[in-house]
Amino acid sequence: MRTLYQFHGGIHPPTNKTQSTQRGIAHAPLPAKLIVPFRQHAGEAAKPIVQAGDHVLKGQLIGMPDGFVSSAVHAPTSGTITAIDMQPIAHPSELPDLCATLIPDGKEEWVPRVAIDYRNSTSAELRQLLRMSGVVGLGGAVFPSDLKLRFLRLHPAHKINTLILDGAECEPYITCDDMLMRERAAEIVQGAEMLRFILEAEEVLIGIEDNKPQAIAAMQQAVADSGLPFEVVAMPTIYPGGSAKQLIRVLTGLEVPSCGLPTDIGVQCFNVATSYSVYRAFAHGEPLLSRIVTVTGNVRQPRNFEALIGTPVQDLVALSEALPDTDRYIMGGPMMGAPLPSVPVPVVKASNCIIAASDRLFPPPPPALPCIRCTRCAQVCPADLQPMDLFWFAQSREFGKAQEFSLFDCIECGACSYVCPSHIPLVQYYRFAKSEIRMREQDKQAADHARERHEYREYRIEREKQERAEKLAAKEKAVQAANIQPATQAQPTTVPANSNIAPESATQQKIQAAIDHAREQAAAHKPKNTENLTPQQQAEIAEIEARRAHIRKLAQSEVEHPKE
């Protein structure tokens, strides 16, 4: 029996998982229309490589990975691309993003699929294949999986000892990993072996919370059948036990250093569903086209669906029959999930759960009272923070203090808000403080950059002035020298000419300098390529900038919370 460790704090919210595990995973029927965003992963959006009107096959690449942190996007079924344009997506900002609209032809006609023998491939080949298969972390953070396998190369000193499969699924309501483990354990185990092979990890631990006895049994059976030396570990059920840092702590006793990565301590974590996708990619040549989505909450038929990426959320909700008083939806769990925009949005790779919500199910909290420093938040904080102090600093906008008290070690799990008797929306305060700090740092960087540029320009102008003066002085000297010693000139033919203009040379030099200066100024005022643009072009630029900012934000949050 493995020794398990504890992390500080944690809570036991009502799990509400049994509702959606009564029946097996259902295949959601092919929807009439699929909307496939080109950014479903952390990092740069994929670049569209198809056009409206193109006919595509199931599994055909439609979005090429673009940039270091990026992943591929595929057509989830065969059909016709009818548009590539901005559509609302499941993002708290409610900003639209570039999506492909696909009208299925119903034939489910596949591209040729090629299984590969991963044992006879190089790690680079395998990583490239995962990148081109669009495999990203399905625990919610959707970080490209190939990069998590590549960290090994970035830190050659750090060998990966332990590969951990995260089947904890600690958030209430969500059961997609549970059901996947119950029904497809053998594939997950094979996927784990593939990941282990690439990482060259010594041991593989599969952590599952003990409120999923069927999943544990299924995984144990699958490991036994496979003959692989993996260990399925039943861990105590406690939220947030499935958060990567806490999971690693429970299974190994090691703490991922603050602002560090699991690889720093020789551990790498993958979600069980990611492992399953890796298996499909290698053993069947199938890119990531679908995922298991729990549809639960205020619905008549809570259950798990295997849904194609791009399936409209309302189609799934309709399958589960949302109750009439449903007035909003949550993507993810009730602790860390985000409200879905009121407009129709598609299922993406990050959509592990859709919760239909109503005031009956999630009664609005009473108005917040002042903090009474009861320290319940500190007692449950899995990052060992002092949430009441951080709240105090965030509220009084003492961001420096908040940072000093480790604000950025907060994983935003929401345990503090959950127990707060004053019902203060603590996590919102931390998010606010973090975004303010990030914004200030960006502003500061921009200002520093501008100041440096300005200083350099001043320096350059000064230097040029000096150089010109020196040149002038040198020439005048030369002229004087020529005037004084005309007889000694080695080239007599040129001497007269020189001597002729000599009296005026200083004036001429000055005129020349003035002309040069005017030219320089004119050059400086030449329109740059970003000026004099049409409004349309400007809008495009603004859009691109917004997207970049969005990606940066995503990448940043990814690095802070490498989930899975």
Next chain:
Amino acid sequence: MAAFFSPFISKPDTVSQIMLKVLLALIPGIALYVWYFGPAILVSITLASLTALGTEALMLKLRNRPIAPFLKDNSALLTGWLLALSIPPLAPWWLIVVGTAFSIAVAKHLYGGLGNNLFNPAMIGYAVLIVSFPAQMTHWLTPHGLGQAELGFLGQLEYIFLGVLPDGIKLDAITMATPLDTLRTRLHLDESVKQILDMPIYGRLAGQGSEMVSGGFLLGGFYLLATRIISWHIPVVYLGTLFVTAGIFHLVDPGHYVAPLFHWFSGAAMLGAFFILTDPISSPTTNKGKLIFAAGAGLITYLIRTFGGFPDGMAFATLLMNICVPLIVLYTQPPVFGKKDGVSGKKEKRP
């Protein structure tokens, strides 16, 4: 729907419920108080409650704060009750009114209201009263069966509100100095501890009757511990320090220094350990800090009781330690996950 963000679920606990449970936990002690000393304490508690709620409402109005949600949080009520339990029940009615009003208006609201007071408001009220009205603060009741005379409930009411005693009964006949005070005075007269404790006002452990009231507060304290409203740190370390300090002195000179259990069950030790020092707002937030805070309070309580000029040291010990809280908290920050050496913001690197 306006504010809809994660987490979408929360525990149903409220500040109001927490305070209510603390009030409930005081009931056994109050019941025993009534049993041993008559119902006068109920009069003080009622007066304190009314004054507390009235002052709270007035201050909220003056500060332009919503009145109803804050009145319902029960915190003002708790301050009133704790103060009422700390002063003599037979004191004139205005004493408790002045004390409570000062607690709520100055010690709580002038500091910013609920959650912002540096000092325990009830103890500030007590300190103001004992410094300003020392004579009235000595009207402690004699337990049943010990005094030369006893007042009925009406008699007690009449004295509290009108200051009139029935014919033939003198104030000295129905009141007495507290067991702690008596001990101190007699020790100054060079009597030994053993002689003093043979007096009829002393029971098995400490003062007759008052030791039982302390027991009632201990019982309520267990309830608070069981319901996790308070943690063990403060009561255990406070009582522990008091016990150890008293024990050392007692071992050295048992004729002059009274046994530790006497300290536990005298004065406000039990009330303080479980109900006053544990006030979350004015005590440290870190566990290590709570230990230091409680140990300091225990030591100061003993020193004031034994060598100081006041009969009980609980209130001043609380206030003195309240002053230290911000410093204690700053230096007892627990290490953050993934940071071995505690708060080390300077080392923090973000991508």
